[in-house]
Amino acid sequence: MKSTISRTEQGNRVAAASVLVAGCALTAAGFMARAIDGPVNPLLTFFLVSAAGILNLSTACLLGVQFLYNGKRYFAQFGCAFLLRGLLMFTQGVLLANQLAGGEDAVTRAPFWLWIAGETGFAGYVWLSARSYSSTCQDPHKRPGYREAARHGVTVLVVWFAVSMSLVGAGKTMSAPAIIGGANVERFAGVGLLVLYMALWLYVAALTRLSHKLFLLVWVVLSLALCEVLLSLTAPGETSYPWYVARMLALASPGVATLALMWEITRQYQSLALTNTDLVEKVFIDPLTGIYNRRYFDSRIRLVAERAQQNERPLSLLIIDVDFFKQVNDRYGHPFGDAVLQRIAATIQHCIRTPRDFAVRLGGEEFAVVLPEIDQHAALRVSDRIRESVKRAGADMLPKQAHDDGEAITISVGIATWKPGQPFIIGAMLENADQALYEAKHKGRNQSVLASMPA
Template sequence: MLSIAGILNLLAAILFGTQYFYNGKRYFALLGSAFLSRSLFELTQAILGSGMPIASVSATMWQSSGAWLWLAGESGFALFVALGTRSYLRTRRETSHPAGYLATVRYGLVAVGSWALTTLLIGSTHTDLAAAMTAHFGSQWPLLTGTALAMIDAALLVYVCQKTRLDHKVFLLVSVILIIVICEITLVISARSPYSIQWCFACLMMIAAPATAAISVILEITRQYQSLALTNTDLAEQVFVDPLTKIHNRRYFDVWAQQISGKAASLKTPLSLLLIDIDFFKQVNDRHGHPFGDAVLQRVAATILQGIPQPSHFAVRLGGEEFALILPDTDETTALRVSNRLRESVRQAATEMLPAHTVASGDAVTISVGIATWLPGTALNIDRMLSDADRALYEAKDKGRNQSVLSRYRDAISTA
């Protein structure tokens, strides 16, 4: 049982250390040292009692080094918790208090050093200590010592609750653990037999304290990880997503177009780029207002997204009423077919938004598309492809708009 408790305390110490490295708050290092101290003493107790029957361990408990190790472990735990609380109060007062990432090593060495020194002293003098305690306090000295330790933990509980007001989740956890520890100490000093109910419950409490700490910190680390992932997602959306149309923006295009073009060049697969512009969009804004123009942009963007043939293709809003669609592994024939289908879909979807009388008079929302396609065997440059598609788009507008034009400059630009 002691070995299980020791391992759980060691796990709690590691988790608190992880929290310390995550946010640099010293009180996490001190709380981790509290559990480390408890772990070392409990594991030592387990090793000392590993060859003894449980009845012998209980009967000789207060005359053996195990009792002193237990008292030292609980005292060290209380001391480090008190120091951790003090560090938290100092951090709350001094917001610019440096993190000091070496603190976890320093406090850990203090815990290990205290354990080593105490174990060495107890190993050589525990018999004399027991005799001296009996001489001064009589046979009730274990009860007095345990009671004093329980009172110290109770006072520490009041101190933690009063000073922190439990405004930090970690100290709410510390308060719960202190209550469990007080119950454990009370049950240990009241147990008369290893088969008594008090002893059984004391063993459960011995495991419950570090288990509660470990589970709580694991849940908190999981929550922090999920929160960080959501924050990163939100930041990525702010950086790479157009707030009006909810599709990717020019920054996303600049980042991913280079990667996609590099992949196409390495795989020697064709790559097509569609440059899309809404025809007479300024007139739409002037006639129907900017809110209507924004709605048209949203409808066009949604229609383009719905018309993407494959998951590897992506659309972006370059700015204003201009969009781009990158189609990996797509030749110019397929790109032209995709473009014509998009033009028809946009005309139907966006024209539905116009007032009935303007539709009856022949007005419609249309797009012009310039297409540039790269084929393996020539140099690939995405910026030149964009320029190529832009020239094709202007040609589409010169021809009367609402049409798709394949670039005539592909060979000249791609091989330049």
């Protein structure tokens, strides 16, 4: 089975470039926002962190589906990156909500370190995903099953729980970070994260050459994360506008990934729909005439019959046979005979007036027309219209000399009509129509003969 995300296309590169331009513009706006005085409402940060956590978790689910679909480990590891970051953002959001509700007494530096841990874990899993791609990109696709997917998920849950409990449990002890060589520990950690992302950004580009849609997406996400970390490091404080813009970039990172994955999955659904349509055409369409075949008739007639009985409306069936078709083949050749069948099929289709009516080629030179909600008198009119149209079309196809000699291409039609209140047996209806067709042939052909279902 093939992945829904494979080789990079030109449109993917254009979309990636557009996202990068938008990300750079938002970063530049964040730097310019330093000149704006006044703090940002902390509720905005809480809202953006919570929304980013939800988007990270949704992206992880989409990548997990891809992993279950094709078995490539790098999908699972990239999904784990979003899952871990989303879970740590969830914990971060809970602490921010607690701080908003409790005031100064609830202030702790745990949310900052949760952000550092989440971004570091994200980078680690992205690195593992890129390494898996380089070693397994040529492996055959396989479906791993739910056990392996659950193992990846449980690992992330254990890491999230351990990190969250460690950082949340530290509480107030993290409110006054120590100093290392005169540098703030938080600043040191932030610079280290920035260097880590820059190295990973170059590593992914060099290793994958961005030839795979997934890793073009990884590269774009890393670019947005770089902008986010850079703004966070240069922000005057966690209630400033640059910090607020950095949280917007943290929201954009999983948002872009979610949109890209949903777009690819939608394209896969479209591809499956087209494939299904092709299969239906191969199964139910007659290759010579382009109309429905006997298999379609057998599957559809039962549904039509049930609907006719429920609505207590009549149902008519025409069985059509080309007169002296063997002589036409013998005289003018099989290619001409095929052209005659094609022309007759097109003529029958043209004479059908309502969408619920349908025509099929039963086999050879025999056709059938199903007319729901049509009684025998209306069916006779439809039959005569088809006969006259076929005769005119045949006159156009025959050589002029043959037409002048009185030759013609005609059809005979047998008509069976079911009326409400009568027992409905499809086999009996077909037999009655065949008997009416035989009678039309016996009477001299180029005729329509009515028959009715027995009481």
